[in-house]
Amino acid sequence: MTDAPAVYPSASSTASQPDEQTRLSPLSVALIELALAVGGFGIGTGEFAIMGLLPNVASTYGVSIPQAGHVISAYALGVVIGAPIIAALAAKLPRKTLLLLLMSLFALGNALSALAPAFGSFTLMRFITGLPHGAYFGVAALVAASMAEPHRRARAVGRVMLGLTIATLIGTPLATFLGQMMSWRAAFLLVAGIGAITVALIAIYLPKDKVAEGASIRRELSAFTRLQVWLCFAVAAVGFGGMFSIFSYIAKTTTDTAGLPTGMVAIVLTLFGIGMNVGNVLGSRMADYSLKGTIGGMLAFNIVMMSVFSLTAHTPVMLCVCVFLTGCGFAACPAVQTRLMDVAADAQTLAAATNHSAFNIANALGAWLGGLVIAAGYGYGATGYVGAVLSALGLAVFAVSVILERRESRG
Structure with missing residues (x-):
């Protein structure tokens, strides 16, 4: 471990490397x-x-x-x-x-x-x-x-x-x-x-x-004065609630809707975990090529995929495929985190940390809305439709964010 102090500047800055004396190998x-x-x-x-x-x-x-x-x-x-x-x-x-x-x-x-x-x-x-x-x-x-x-x-x-x-x-x-x-x-x-x-x-x-x-505390709190930060939070809190709507009830969907034995629940959960890992690796690479394209593209992908989930949840093979793809939806998470660093300017610590609060809100929102649909008698497979609607709302919020950003850059 080096004793020389390193400087971790703004993650969105092009000068984001330590100086030559403290550059890390x-x-x-x-x-x-x-x-x-x-x-x-x-x-x-x-x-x-x-x-x-x-x-x-x-x-x-x-x-x-x-x-x-x-x-x-x-x-x-x-x-x-x-x-x-x-x-x-x-x-x-x-x-x-x-x-x-x-x-x-x-x-x-x-x-x-x-x-x-x-x-x-x-x-x-x-x-x-x-x-x-x-x-x-x-x-x-x-x-x-x-x-x-x-x-x-x-x-x-x-x-x-x-x-x-x-x-x-x-x-x-x-x-x-x-x-x-x-x-x-x-x-x-x-x-x-x-x-x-x-x-x-x-x-x-x-x-x-x-x-x-x-x-300072005041500078960090200034993150909450930026509209783009709030829009980014909204994209995370709403747009990715669908993943949790499906995941929260996936055990019952597996046994009651697809008719699979209880022992298959662990395998289905494993497919979800594999999807998360694949999504994280591929999504972070895609985000480095196109940050906005990855966020918007994954939200659009979720709309289609989660609708297919509801339409085919009664079919064991399609259930497994869609659960894997639901996990792949995690691909947008590194992109959202990175975009938040960009729009937060010099209040990045608070913004980056609060992003995980937004994802926990997505967790609660998705599970709650999914539960309402199930309680209304639409079945466990209908949680995919909840996810599709939430993804569509998230995509709409993201579109507003991009449009406003373009107007600001022109002004």
Whole structure:
């Protein structure tokens, strides 16, 4: 680890590299990205593993499964609240220091979750554990983008996000298996351990950095005065709710609509995870060639694909194909994150962190609307139509964003 302070400037700046004296080697950059991705792996594992362990948690605390589900909402609430507040209050902290604090809080929150004696304290710990989620991903994306060439920023962001997508394939099944074989508490101790490893990796490999000149809470909060930032949030919160509308009810769609045995649910979920990883890799590459084209193109793709999902969900083969393609919809995430860096100007930390609040809103919105359609008697397959409508709304918002941006550039 070098002791020379590095400067992580605006991720949208063409001068986004450290100066010659502090320029990082390709190996150093790779190790930093690996450290950041390990943190994403830990966060993804901790966020999704609880869904498979709800019956175990409910049994331990003597509550119903719907009541136990409140801990998922508590975590999501922590993400939504924590991202903007932490990013604003930490405006004058070096990014390395902030990342270390965020991941330490995450590790501690999971360790205390494993030790929680009562359901109330467990719920509180899940809320606290969710607080650093958005800020960590936002700051990690900024650090990764600042080390990359301007035309490779989205790929750098995608490599950090790869930790999250790999968690859906490896981390979550591993933690769920450990929790079911031993105890759900062991699963959270595993996640806490991953967080502790991330702290060590960041401390070793990420150079010290200087706080950007003029950094302040007021400057970060200025992100909320920019219309383009709000439009970008809206695209994330609305346009990508469809993925969660389908995913939230995919188990019942698999068994009740497609008529597949319960054992196939795990395979279908694996297909979704593979799709997320494929989408993340391809989407980050596409975004470096055309940022706006990737966002708009993926929203249009989702409209068509999710409509096909509803039309063919009763067919096992088509269900599997459409679930894989739904996961591929994650391709737009690196692009949205990178565009937000561009439109946020000098308030990037708050904007980048709050983007993950927007995606958690998409999660809640998609699941809620999907539930309404199912409750109305339209069936589990109809969640695809919900996704298509949300994608269309997101595409409309994005079109408005692009049109206004073009008018501003002409003026």
